[in-house]
Amino acid sequence: MALAGLTLAVLTITVHLCFVFTSSSPPVCPANAHHFDRTAYHFQPAKNWQNGPVYYNGMYHLFYQYNPHGALWDTGNLSWGHSVSGDLVNWAALDNALDPTAPFDANGCASGSVTILADGLPVIMYSGIDAQRRQVQNIAFPKNPHDPLLREWTKTKYNPVVSVPADVSPDSFRDPTTAWRGRDGAWRFAVSAVSNGVGATLVYRSRDFLRWERNAAPLHASRGDKVMAECPDLFPVTERGQLHGVRHVLKLSMPDTLEDYYMVGVYDDTDDTFTVPPEDLAAGGFDYRRWRRIDHGHLYASKTFFDAIKNRRVLWAWVNESDSEADDVAKGWSGLQSFPRVVWLDESGKQLVQWPVEEIETLRRKRGVLLGGGNEVEAGGLREIGGIAAATQADVEVVFEIASLAGAERLETERLHDPDALCREKGAAVRGGIGPFGLLVMASGDLREHTAVFFRVFRVPHGYTVLMCTDLTRSSTRSGVYKPTHGGFVDIDIEKDKAVSLRTLIDHSIVESYGGGGRICMTARVYPEHVETSRSYLYVFNNASNVVKVSKLDAWELAMASVNVGDDGLISGGSVCDVVEL
């Protein structure tokens, strides 16, 4: 309780880091075909590789990993790009906040976080890759704290403030979290490490933010696993609008699977430990692979920050490309940010609920309607959502009502462990009992290309379960693109609700879906070819054996946000090769 209050005072932004070593390539003019993939309202820099997000003094700041020299990851010149926004939707790019200029970051300014100190001064803590290629923790302060844009940063002469400990691998010690204060008044931050050959999240404490001491126990250690989690995040959560019953979420990003996992537990600032309830421990409390997923699709290195203005916690994540590196070089950019999401704890106290920040509504223009009359979609039916011209830029929420669960297919308990496989086997074209029904997005007129986001209800020994899938197998006719099937179970009581909701944000090459009111999220990258020559369609489909009712449809065409366009020195100052057509 007391902790939550303290953490509320800490505002952040963050940068993500994922190590992918590639050789740098010469700049190439973007091939014309590829600008269709560029998003309209998702954050991405004008060009090049990026990932990672803060809020300070009336302005949201997004810092991100940026390679000034190419579209691909290159640790050699890794910098901190910087953009600012008043509404989390429109962004202006500023000059880099950090560049690798000092012995303690000569080989790159990797990921880190921002903390607002007690006197209101922001401080960046980041992992530098030093001249000996060791990972160390450094800090930087604004050169002029009165500059609302925080344009220039000064690295302190005390860097590195934390060097690699003897038991930690020098190449595995990075991604410091936003710092928080315990009841004893001391600051803490957590950082990922491989300590004595085991992946661990270490905690450091300090009274002055300069001299740090490591806590004896790690916050979390994987049992004997050498894989180091990246971008740890620890934050307090409450049920929406409630201030009692504070719990904490520990989130880890696993580079072996490129997936983000979290667990709801209790953080104790006396010994800086994180514990999970006994029933969750039984379900594999220390094995992150059995934790919950932040997103069941293509999303990594998520980080949250507390937005004091709107009293909400906001999550951002990096969404990697699914085309080839050659495509990225040709496009001149790669990677984007998920649309910012508010996160809170659901009533059960066990899982997070995520929902796009309300500011997205400022982009809503034309409203979509279900064509063809009535709100029922018959078995085998396909109904177009019309009235919106740009089905490539839309925000759609639909509630499906199911009259009876009688026709649900049976599912063996062991099938519950691999929802991806289940979605692969039972795709949108496989007729079922209750489901599949859902949305067909980014569909070509002849349906040769489409991405299906849908549900299927199964009967299981203890009741019913709802599977959600995003099927990318027919998303593009282009080869060399990763077209998986993503799946996950929606934690809702379908017997009681008799309805399930789906909200999908469509933005050219990204499809982000929220099932069951945000209890499950699924992000996907798509690269359809039809958009180069023709329009895209949006449909509701039903391949179940009974009618499904659309009891609510809230579909909108979205306007293009202003993202790093204009006098930011990135587009206008570049050569013709830098011009990215939006």
Ligand SMILES: *[C@@H]1O[C@H](CO)[C@@H](O)[C@H](O)[C@H]1NC(C)=O
């Ligand atoms: C970093 O950028 C400089 C040019 O500013 C270039 O000479 C150098 O090769 C780059 N380093 C790496 C590792 O690519």
Ligand SMILES: *[C@@H]1O[C@H](CO)[C@@H](O)[C@H](O)[C@H]1NC(C)=O
């Ligand atoms: C990006 O995603 C692809 C899957 O599409 C994966 O194979 C690749 O390793 C990812 N790249 C990075 C830099 O994480």
Ligand SMILES: *[C@@H]1O[C@H](CO)[C@@H](O)[C@H](O)[C@H]1NC(C)=O
């Ligand atoms: C629905 O099922 C039919 C028959 O299997 C199939 O032809 C059609 O493509 C399916 N619809 C979708 C959206 O997959």
